[in-house]
Amino acid sequence: MAIKRKFDTKVAEGDMTAMIDMVFQLIIFFMVLINFSQEDQNEKIKLPASELAKPAEAPLEHPVVLNLDFSGSVYMGADVATVASLRPLLQVEADALKAKGLGAKDANVIIRAHQRTAGGLVQELIKKCQEVGFEKFALRAQEDRP
Amino acid sequence: MAMKFKSRSSEKAEMQLTSMIDVIFLLLIFFVMTFRISAQEGDFNVKMPIGGGQGPADTTNIPIKLRLRANTDGELVDIVVDDSRSFGNDFGKLREFILQLTGGNAPPKPEDGPEVEIDLDYNLRYEFVIGAITAVTGRRQGDKIERLVERIKFAAPRKPQ
Numbered sequence: 001m002a003i004k005r006k007f008d009t010k011v012a013e014g015d016m017t018a019m020i021d022m023v024f025q026l027i028i029f030f031m032v033l034i035n036f037s038q039e040d041q042n043e044k045i046k047l048p049a050s051e052l053a054k055p056a057e058a059p060l061e062h063p064v065v066l067n068l069d070f071s072g073s074v075y076m077g078a079d080v081a082t083v084a085s086l087r088p089l090l091q092v093e094a095d096a097l098k099a100k101g102l103g104a105k106d107a108n109v110i111i112r113a114h115q116r117t118a119g120g121l122v123q124e125l126i127k128k129c130q131e132v133g134f135e136k137f138a139l140r141a142q143e144d145r146p
Numbered sequence: 147m148a149m150k151f152k153s154r155s156s157e158k159a160e161m162q163l164t165s166m167i168d169v170i171f172l173l174l175i176f177f178v179m180t181f182r183i184s185a186q187e188g189d190f191n192v193k194m195p196i197g198g199g200q201g202p203a204d205t206t207n208i209p210i211k212l213r214l215r216a217n218t219d220g221e222l223v224d225i226v227v228d229d230s231r232s233f234g235n236d237f238g239k240l241r242e243f244i245l246q247l248t249g250g251n252a253p254p255k256p257e258d259g260p261e262v263e264i265d266l267d268y269n270l271r272y273e274f275v276i277g278a279i280t281a282v283t284g285r286r287q288g289d290k291i292e293r294l295v296e297r298i299k300f301a302a303p304r305k306p307q
Contacts, residue, residue: 016163023170030177048273050280052291053188060189110189118220119275120268123303126194138189141276 042067042075048115049144060108060138064093066129068113072121083124090132104133112140190279192298210247210262210295212240214278216270225278237281241294244282248294265301 045067066086067075074081076089094104109129113122126137213226225233225240233239248260262282266275284293 016167020163020167020170023167023174027170027174027177030174030181034177034180047187048276050188050190050276051286052280052284053186053190054291055186055188105195113272115271115273115276116220117272118268119214119266119270119272120303120305122272122275123266123268123300126192126300127303130194135193135195137192137194139192139276139279140187140189141280143186143188 042069042112044069044075045112045114046116047112047140047142050141051144053141053143055143060110062097062102062107063110064090064107064134065110065112066125068111068117068122068125070114070116072117074125083121083128086125086128087132090129090134094132094134105135107134108136108138109134110138110140190276190283190298191296192300194299210244210260210282212262212264212278212282214264214266214270214274216267216274218269220269220271220274222270222274222277237277240278241281241285244294245285259297260295261297261299262295263299263301266304268304268306 065076068083069075072082074083074086076086076093079089081089093107097104097107109126111122111125113125122139129137211228213224213229214222215224215226217223222235225235225237227233227240227243231243233243264275264278279298282295283298284291284295286292
C-alpha cells in the first residue's frame with residue numbers, strides 16, 4: 001500500500017526582515033555613540049570628580065596626554081615611564097613639535113592623574129614638563145553634576 | 147498554428163542573506179564590546195612657565211596663598227589661606243572666602259584677575275587638590291558656571307622627609 005507523504009518537504013524559512021531591521025538599528029546606535037576621542041584614556045586611571053569640569057567646546061591644540069596612575073607610573077601613548085625617567089619621552093614630543101615649526105610652549109599637556117595619587121607626584125610631573133619647556137597644563141577631572 | 151510558450155517561474159527571486167547577517171552580527175558584537183559608558187571630562191587650565199616669572203603680573207592686589215595640609219593617609223586636614231585663616235577641610239567655606247575677596251566677579255579675561263598659589267603636602271591625595279581648585283575657580287549655578295579665579299599655580303613640591 002502506497003502511503004502519501006503528509007508534509008511538504010520544503011525548508012521552513014522564518015521571516016528575517018524584522019530581525020535584520022532591529023540589528024541594523026542596534027549597529028547604528030553603537031556607531032553613533034562610539035567615541036574615538038577617548039583613545040587616550042587609560043582604564044587604570046580614575047579621575048577625581050569636579051562640578052566645574054565641563055567638556056571643552058573645542059579640543060586643545062597640540063595635546064600631549066600624560067596618564068599618571070596611583071603607583072606613580074606615567075603612561076604616554078604606548079610608552080610607560082616613571083616621573084623621574086619621563087624626560088626622554090617628553091623630549092621626543094618637544095622635538096616633534098619643533099619639526100613642525102612649533103615649540104614645547106605651544107603644546108597643551110593634559111594630565112590625567114588618578115584621584116588617589118599623591119598631589120606631590122603631580123607637582124613633580126609638572127616640574128618635569130617645565131624642564132623640557134612645556135608651559136600650558138590642563139588638569140583633567142571627571143564631571144560631577146549635582 | 148498556435149505556439150505554446152512556457153510561462154516563467156512565478157517564484158520570488160530570493161537573495162542569499164546568510165553571509166550578510168553573519169557580517170552584521172560581527173559588526174554588532176564589535177560595537178557592543180568596544181562600547182564604554184564614561185562620564186564627561188573637563189580641564190582646569192594651569193599656565194606655569196618655568197621660573198614662573200613670565201606670566202602677567204597680578205594687578206588685583208589679591209594674591210592668595212593656599213596651603214593644604216594632609217595627614218599621613220593623604221586626607222585633607224586643613225586649608226590655610228595666607229598663613230592666617232584656617233577653614234579646616236571645608237571647601238565650601240573656602241569658596242565663600244574667595245567670593246568675598248573677588249566680589250563674585252569673574253575676571254574679564256582668563257589671564258587677568260587674582261592668582262592663587264597652591265602649596266600642598268606631598269602625600270595629599272590629588273582628589274583634594276582638584277577639590278581646592280574647584281572651590282577657588284568658581285561655582286556651578288544650574289547649568290551655568292560662574293568663574294571666580296582663572297589663574298592657578300603650584301608652589302614647589304614639598305619632598306617627603
